[in-house]
Amino acid sequence: xxxxxxxxxxxxxxxxxxxxxxxxxxxxxxxxxxxxxxxxxxxxxxxxxxxxxxxxxxxxxxxxxxxxxxxxxxxxxxxxxxxxxxxxxxxxxxxxxxxxxxxxxxxxxxxxxxxxxxxxxxxxxxxxxxxxxxxxxxxxxxxxxxxxxxxxxxxxxxxxxxxxxxxxxxxxxxxxxxxxxxxxxxxxxxxxxxxx
Amino acid sequence: xxxxxxxxxxxxxxxxxxxxxxxxxxxxxxxxxxxxxxxxxxxxxxxxxxxxxxxxxxxxxxxxxxxxxxxxxxxxxxxxxxxxxxxxxxxxxxxxxxxxxxxxxxxxxxxxxxxxxxxxxxxxxxxxxxxxxxxxxxxxxxxxxxxxxxxxxxxxxxxxxxxxxxxxxxxxxxxxxxxxxxxxxxxxxxxxxxxxxxxxxxxxxxxxxxxxxxxxxxxxxxxxxxxxxxxxxxxxxxxxxxxxxxxxxxxxxxxxxxxxxxxxxxxxxxxxxxxxxxxxxxxxxxxxxxxxxxxxxxxxxxxxxxxxxxxxxxxxxxxxxxxxxxxxxxxx
Numbered sequence: 356x357x358x359x360x361x362x363x364x365x366x367x368x369x370x371x372x373x374x375x376x377x378x379x380x381x382x383x384x385x386x387x388x389x390x391x392x393x394x395x396x397x398x399x400x401x402x403x404x405x406x407x408x409x410x411x412x413x414x415x416x417x418x419x420x421x422x423x424x425x426x427x428x429x430x431x432x433x434x435x436x437x438x439x440x441x442x443x444x445x446x447x448x449x450x451x452x453x454x455x456x457x458x459x460x461x462x463x464x465x466x467x468x469x470x471x472x473x474x475x476x477x478x479x480x481x482x483x484x485x486x487x488x489x490x491x492x493x494x495x496x497x498x499x500x501x502x503x504x505x506x507x508x509x510x511x512x513x514x515x516x517x518x519x520x521x522x523x524x525x526x527x528x529x530x531x532x533x534x535x536x537x538x539x540x541x542x543x544x545x546x547x548x549x550x551x
Numbered sequence: 552x553x554x555x556x557x558x559x560x561x562x563x564x565x566x567x568x569x570x571x572x573x574x575x576x577x578x579x580x581x582x583x584x585x586x587x588x589x590x591x592x593x594x595x596x597x598x599x600x601x602x603x604x605x606x607x608x609x610x611x612x613x614x615x616x617x618x619x620x621x622x623x624x625x626x627x628x629x630x631x632x633x634x635x636x637x638x639x640x641x642x643x644x645x646x647x648x649x650x651x652x653x654x655x656x657x658x659x660x661x662x663x664x665x666x667x668x669x670x671x672x673x674x675x676x677x678x679x680x681x682x683x684x685x686x687x688x689x690x691x692x693x694x695x696x697x698x699x700x701x702x703x704x705x706x707x708x709x710x711x712x713x714x715x716x717x718x719x720x721x722x723x724x725x726x727x728x729x730x731x732x733x734x735x736x737x738x739x740x741x742x743x744x745x746x747x748x749x750x751x752x753x754x755x756x757x758x759x760x761x762x763x764x765x766x767x768x769x770x771x772x773x774x775x776x777x778x779x780x781x782x783x784x785x786x787x788x789x790x791x792x793x794x795x796x797x798x799x800x801x802x803x804x805x806x807x808x809x810x811x812x813x814x815x816x817x818x819x820x821x822x823x824x825x826x827x828x829x830x831x832x833x834x835x836x837x838x839x840x841x842x843x844x845x846x847x848x849x850x851x852x853x854x855x856x857x858x859x860x861x862x863x864x865x866x867x868x869x870x871x872x873x874x875x876x877x878x879x880x881x882x883x
Contacts, residue, residue: 374788397792400787400790400791400792401790402790403787403788403789403790404789404790407789408788408789414784414785416781416782416785418570427782427785427786427789428785430556430559431786431789431791431795432789432790432791433556433795475785475789479790
């Protein structure tokens with residue numbers, strides 16, 4: 356699913372509400388079985404463990420190699436080392452970076468860095484992937500590659516919510532599109548395409 | 552929290568110290584300075600207290616008994632006294648050594664009396680000769696040979712707590728059989744004033760330095776935290792709990808505290824040794840507390856200061872950060 360809209364339309368606020376960085380004043384908001392209107396503070400980390408986030412600026416830790424950047428997401432939720440080794444290797448192979456596990460982030464291209472970010476979002480097997488303009492810092496060819504990968508993940512049963520400004524991507528990948536304007540949904544096209 | 556998580560976080564905390572080594576060294580340096588000052592303040596306080604207690608022991612109360620000599624030569628004695636003056640047996644209370652010793656026992660039962668030493672009339676005279684008339688004893692033989700011994704039997708009393716000096720003195724004076732007392736109440740007051748002053752100054756110095764230690768550790772952790780803003784954001788985004796995020800910082804703070812404690816101990820030992828050796832050589836002061844007798848206690852205090860300031864300083868900072876600034880999606 357794509358979420359589109361001009362700057363200030365409310366895309367960021369929408370994402371912040373979903374990850375419960377911000378709390379809605381009214382309405383109904385349920386994500387992965389959690390009622391975000393009633394969720395307790397100590398339950399928020401558990402909610403976030405059910406989702407993976409891909410950032411526009413990759414947000415890789417520069418002092419950690421590719422393997423550790425991905426493993427970090429597992430270590431902080433207390434995963435056993437053996438499982439960390441196995442799952443990180445598997446997810447790196449899946450995004451085509453198995454051979455770059457020991458490389459540092461500054462030795463990778465923008466596309467590769469974003470694939471590391473994607474691997475980190477996937478490694479805990481989330482139910483929902485939130486991608487915040489994941490193609491914003493990569494060239495058009497790599498953008499298609501990344502969205503193709505997300506489509507593949509989506510086909511395996513994971514919900515993918517991608518915020519983007521790239522109209523060509525929205526056109527070419529036939530997924531549901533939600534258009535926001537001034538904080539409201541002005542179009543929701545389940546069939547794909549930007550037309551309301 | 553699982554054991555493997557704690558192990559991982561502890562390693563992260565130690566790694567952070569190295570990663571932010573300049574800041575860590577600066578904090579360790581300032582913490583050492585604070586701990587050394589606390590240690591020296593504590594040792595000086597202990598030595599002053601020891602010196603005061605020595606002084607206290609010397610500040611005795613002399614209670615003179617109501618015996619025959621007190622009637623003959625005491626304050627209310629007749630103007631003209633000679634050996635032929637007769638004194639009625641019932642005009643005084645202490646007639647012999649047994650009664651005097653019984654009175655000493657009675658005095659030792661008074662609250663706050665630490666010790667009572669019986670000084671017989673003869674022992675008292677001998678003591679006067681030894682201390683005041685050294686080398687000139689022959690000039691004063693008239694004291695006992697011609698006129699007899701004029702001194703009354705007495706009790707040399709030391710007190711446990713000088714702050715209750717006047718109350719205890721009144722009780723001693725009121726005891727039946729005591730004729731008069733001699734004491735240096737102004738010295739007792741001075742000792743009390745010094746003791747209170749040293750105690751208050753010590754507490755203030757230590758409290759101020761503790762606050763400084765806390766602020767220093769907090770600041771180091773704050774710098775570490777901002778330099779690891781990205782990691783904290785990712786941690787929160789992938790579902791790390793607040794306690795998981797806090798722990799490496801707390802461990803880092805505590806580690807800085809313990810390292811500082813070890814270095815401070817070495818410095819205090821060296822400074823104290825040099826200071827005591829100099830004092831002993833130049834002033835001949837012998838009544839100085841040995842470092843070995845307070846080493847364990849001092850090290851314990853340093854470690855506690857290090858651990859507490861490290862843990863509290865970092866906990867305070869990271870909690871404040873997580874509550875107010877720790878946003879995982881600010882860039883979204």
